[in-house]
Amino acid sequence: MAKLGNRGLRVLRTIHLVAAGLWIGGAVALNLMIAGLSTAESDGQLYGFNLACKFLDDAVLIPGAMGCLVTGILISSLTNWGFWKHRWVIVKYVLTIFCILFGTFYLGPTVNDQPEISYREGLMALSNPEYIDNYYSSLKGGAVQILLLLLMFLISVFKPLKGRGRGFVPEHGPKAS
Ligand code: HEM
Known part of the structure; x- marks a missing residue:
């Protein structure tokens, strides 16, 4: 497959x-909102708060995650970094796909279900076990996601485990450090 030139790679x-900034920024903002802004004093405030959390998830976090995956695949296909040449790239695939699945099947529902509960029950939602469970699950799960994203930033910058073994020499080694 044709490879990108320097300018294309930079773009x-x-x-x-x-995309990486949107993902981690959205995740940090969402966790801070959930941790610090959830002391609503009226039914409408609680519903609005839950809607805002869902909006942040849909409009910032999810596009960031998808953007990372798509651009990651493009970087692998269109440059010499490749898919399997470096263990750090493989680790990023594993962590990114894990975070996306974790976000879709575990974290997503804890944010998506809240507006419906608070719309139906108003402030009484604060003593609904499902609402409380969602609240703590998104806080704890969100913290795990942020730690994994930070780990991916570290891996990306330090690029440890270059190559796949001692004698590994990529066919056309990437110019990047
Ligand atoms: C499918 C998943 C991913 C793949 C295959 C991938 C692959 C890559 C590759 C090959 C580079 C080096 C590009 C270059 O220097 O020319 C890179 C850079 C980078 N990636 Fe990813 N990435 C993925 C997901 C992520 C995620 C989830 C994050 C953070 C949330 C992230 C953060 C970064 C950062 C910060 C850099 C720049 C490092 C630097 O220039 O020093 N990546 N990525």
Whole structure:
């Protein structure tokens, strides 16, 4: 497959970094909102708060995660970094796919179900076991996700485990450090 030139790689890397920023920024903002802004004093406030959390998830966090995956795949396909040449890239695939599945099947429902409960029950939702369970699950699960994202930033910058073994020499080694 044809490889990108320097300029193309820079553009792709920029989009990758913007997506990574959106993902971690959205995740940190959502966790801070859930931890610090959930002391609603009226039914409408609680519902509005839950809607805002869902909006942040849908409009920032999810596009960031998808953007990272898509640009990651493009970087692998269109540059010499490849898919399997470096263990750090493989680790990023595993962690990214894990975070996306964790976000879709575990974290997503804990945020998506809240507006419906608070719309139906108003402030009484605060003593609904399902609402409380969702609240703590998204806080704890969100913290795990943020730690994994930070780990991916570290892996990306330090690029440990280059190659796949001692004698590994990529066919056309990437120029990047
Ligand atoms: C499918 C998943 C991913 C793949 C295959 C992937 C692959 C790559 C590759 C090959 C580079 C090096 C580009 C270059 O220097 O030319 C890179 C850079 C980078 N990636 Fe990813 N990535 C993925 C997901 C992520 C995620 C989830 C994050 C963070 C949330 C992230 C953060 C970064 C950062 C910060 C850099 C820039 C490192 C630097 O230039 O020093 N990536 N990625």
